[in-house]
Amino acid sequence: MKKGSRITTYIILALIIGIILGFVLNKNIPPDRLEKITEPFSLFPDVFLRLIKMIVAPLVFFTLVVGVAKLGDVKSVGRIGAKTLLWFVCASLVSLLLGMILVNLLKPGIAMHLPLPQKDAASALSGGGLSLKEFLHHVFPTSVVDAMAKNEILQIVVFALFFGVATGHMGEPGKHVIKVFDTIAHIILKITGYVMKLAPLAVFGAMTAIVAKQGPGILKTYSIFIGEFYLGLLLLWVILFSGGAAFIKNRIFELFRRIKEPVLLAFSTSTSEAAYPKLLLELERFGCRDKIVSFVLPLGYSFNLDGSMMYMTFASLFIAQSYGIHLDFGTQLSMLLVLMLTSKGIAGVPRASLVVIAGTLSTFNIPEAGLALLLGIDPLLDMGRSATNVVGNSVATAVVSKWEGALEN
Numbered sequence: 001m002k003k004g005s006r007i008t009t010y011i012i013l014a015l016i017i018g019i020i021l022g023f024v025l026n027k028n029i030p031p032d033r034l035e036k037i038t039e040p041f042s043l044f045p046d047v048f049l050r051l052i053k054m055i056v057a058p059l060v061f062f063t064l065v066v067g068v069a070k071l072g073d074v075k076s077v078g079r080i081g082a083k084t085l086l087w088f089v090c091a092s093l094v095s096l097l098l099g100m101i102l103v104n105l106l107k108p109g110i111a112m113h114l115p116l117p118q119k120d121a122a123s124a125l126s127g128g129g130l131s132l133k134e135f136l137h138h139v140f141p142t143s144v145v146d147a148m149a150k151n152e153i154l155q156i157v158v159f160a161l162f163f164g165v166a167t168g169h170m171g172e173p174g175k176h177v178i179k180v181f182d183t184i185a186h187i188i189l190k191i192t193g194y195v196m197k198l199a200p201l202a203v204f205g206a207m208t209a210i211v212a213k214q215g216p217g218i219l220k221t222y223s224i225f226i227g228e229f230y231l232g233l234l235l236l237w238v239i240l241f242s243g244g245a246a247f248i249k250n251r252i253f254e255l256f257r258r259i260k261e262p263v264l265l266a267f268s269t270s271t272s273e274a275a276y277p278k279l280l281l282e283l284e285r286f287g288c289r290d291k292i293v294s295f296v297l298p299l300g301y302s303f304n305l306d307g308s309m310m311y312m313t314f315a316s317l318f319i320a321q322s323y324g325i326h327l328d329f330g331t332q333l334s335m336l337l338v339l340m341l342t343s344k345g346i347a348g349v350p351r352a353s354l355v356v357i358a359g360t361l362s363t364f365n366i367p368e369a370g371l372a373l374l375l376g377i378d379p380l381l382d383m384g385r386s387a388t389n390v391v392g393n394s395v396a397t398a399v400v401s402k403w404e405g406a407l408e409n
Contacts, residue, residue, distance in 0.1 A: 010200035011264055018204045022211025029212070038212045044198075044205025045269060051195045052274045055188055057148045059277060060298045061160050062185040067294025068164025069178045077165060077295075083403050084296050087396050088304040091243075095236060095306040095392075096336045099313035102232045104332075108225045109321025116323055116367060154302040185294075192277035203268040210379050226380060229314055233384045236310055237391055244395035247402045251287075252395075258282045259394045267387035270379055275390050276301065283394060287408040288401040296400050300393035307388025308353045311381060312339045315353075316360050319370035327364070335364055353385070 029037050068077055103109075139154055141147040147155035167174045245252040259282055262275035276297070283293045313336060320327055327335070338360055361368050374381070401407040 007196065007199065007261065011203050011261070011268060014200040014204035015207055015268060018207025019211050022208045023215075025208070025212035026215040034212055038209040041205040041208040041212075045202040045209075048195070048198050048202030049269065049271065049274060051198070052271075052277070053151055055192055055195065056153070056273055056276055057151050057156055059185065059188045059192070059280070060153060060301075061148070061156050062181045062188065063280065063290075063294035064157060064160040064298050065164040065167060066178055066182045066185060067291040068161055069168040069174065069181075070291040077161070080292070080295060080400065080404060081299075084299055084396065084400050085303070087399060088300065091240065091304060091306050091392055091396065092309050092340060094239060095309035096313050096339060098232060098236055098239070099310040100317065100332055100336060102228065102235075103314050103317040103321070106228045107321055108228050109318040111224065114322045114324075114370075114373075153298065157298050157302055160298070189277065189281065192281075196278060199265055199268075199274075203265075206269060214377075214380070225318060226377060229311070229381060230384055232310055232314060233307060233388050236306060236388060240306065240392055240395050244399055247399045248407065251398075251407075255286055255394060255398055258286045259390065262394075263387045263390050266390045267383045270382040270386050272301065272305075272386045272389040272393075275386075279390060279394065283397050286398065288397055289406040289408070292401045292404060292406045293397055296397045297393060300396055301389075304393055304396055305385075305389045306392030307385030309339070310388070311353055311385045312357055312360070315374055316357050316364075316366070319357075319361065319373060320364075320366050322370060322373060323367055325366055331364065335360060338363060353382075 025034065025037060139158060141152065141155035141159055144156070144159045146152075147159065167177050170177070241252055241256065244255065248255070259279060262279040262282060265278065266272045266275040280293055280297055283297070284290055313332075316335060316339070317327070317332065339356065357374075358368055358371055361370065398407065
């Protein structure tokens with residue numbers, strides 16, 4: 001059995017065992033003791049994700065600098081950047097539109113029949129919208145050290161782009177820097193291999209804690225919403241892979257086989273960040289040149305969150321339906337455009353999708369207290385959208401590689 005297949009098998013086993021143990025704990029442990037009992041299990045994914053976050057910032061920086069520097073001139077960076085952003089914008093619009101269409105067809109919130117809450121009712125999240133000034137402040141770092149410390153991927157990407165372009169124009173001295181950075185990137189990838197051995201343990205702990213706390217009841221209560229949302233994600237996968245197949249033909253099946261482990265890891269840990277190091281390796285093994293992968297993938301983690309985008313329209317309109325609030329087609333399109341803009345640059349923010357939804361609800365006078373409807377099942381939904389984010393960025397990288405003639409057989 002290959003090493004990658006062995007880890008995948010262990011992750012699947014960890015998922016199954018975690019779910020079974022979670023149900024056993026939920027059925028046999030009193031609710032007031034569950035928090036204390038499940039705390040040790042929560043430590044496994046916490047430690048694993050801390051180790052992953054330790055790796056992500058330096059890995060993004062060094063690989064992106066090397067990728068940009070190897071591209072050569074600013075024209076190459078601009079050309080590839082334009083193609084990448086074109087795909088990202090199209091994928092984001094498709095994701096948002098799909099969420100809007102499905103929630104209008106399936107109407108998962110209609111059955112809730114909730115009364116409008118009191119004006120002072122509030123959710124646990126802040127609903128402040130993201131202004132242009134705040135967005136620009138979030139994009140451009142005042143300190144790259146601070147951006148590294150906080151894992152602000154978009155800010156790291158901006159600094160790495162400047163650093164990479166400057167390094168590429170330094171001639172011979174720049175080549176020495178590229179060589180050193182390339183070596184450092186490979187060292188970090190080696191560290192990634194060590195960290196990934198803990199993935200099954202993290203998955204086991206995460207699944208045990210979630211199922212034990214939420215129990216089967218939460219699945220029954222929101223089964224319609226959860227089922228329809230995952231149906232939407234499945235349709236989005238079909239659209240994304242079909243779009244990719246239009247460019248890379250039958251190799252789309254090979255791509256799927258390559259990324260199944262990062263996708264499963266993102267699903268299990270509810271974060272696409274955990275899958276980043278492994279995904280980077282698998283895309284290079286698939287045939288995408290390292291300079292394209294190192295450029296497109298970090299940008300995708302900031303600008304191309306397809307699963308999260310679909311969730312935002314789906315969830316926002318679900319809350320409106322739950323309170324019996326009718327939004328006409330024009331208003332829904334306006335909401336789509338607002339989500340398109342406000343969702344950019346918030347990758348890495350804890351519960352980022354909920355924060356963006358909170359701001360959108362306040363913009364369209366929908367009770368922010370409706371977020372309470374999602375908080376209990378958000379971990380279950382986050383699994384699907386995190387896995388979808390990985391799929392979307394994988395397809396984007398493969399397509400841009402094909403456009404650039406940088407996809408090897």
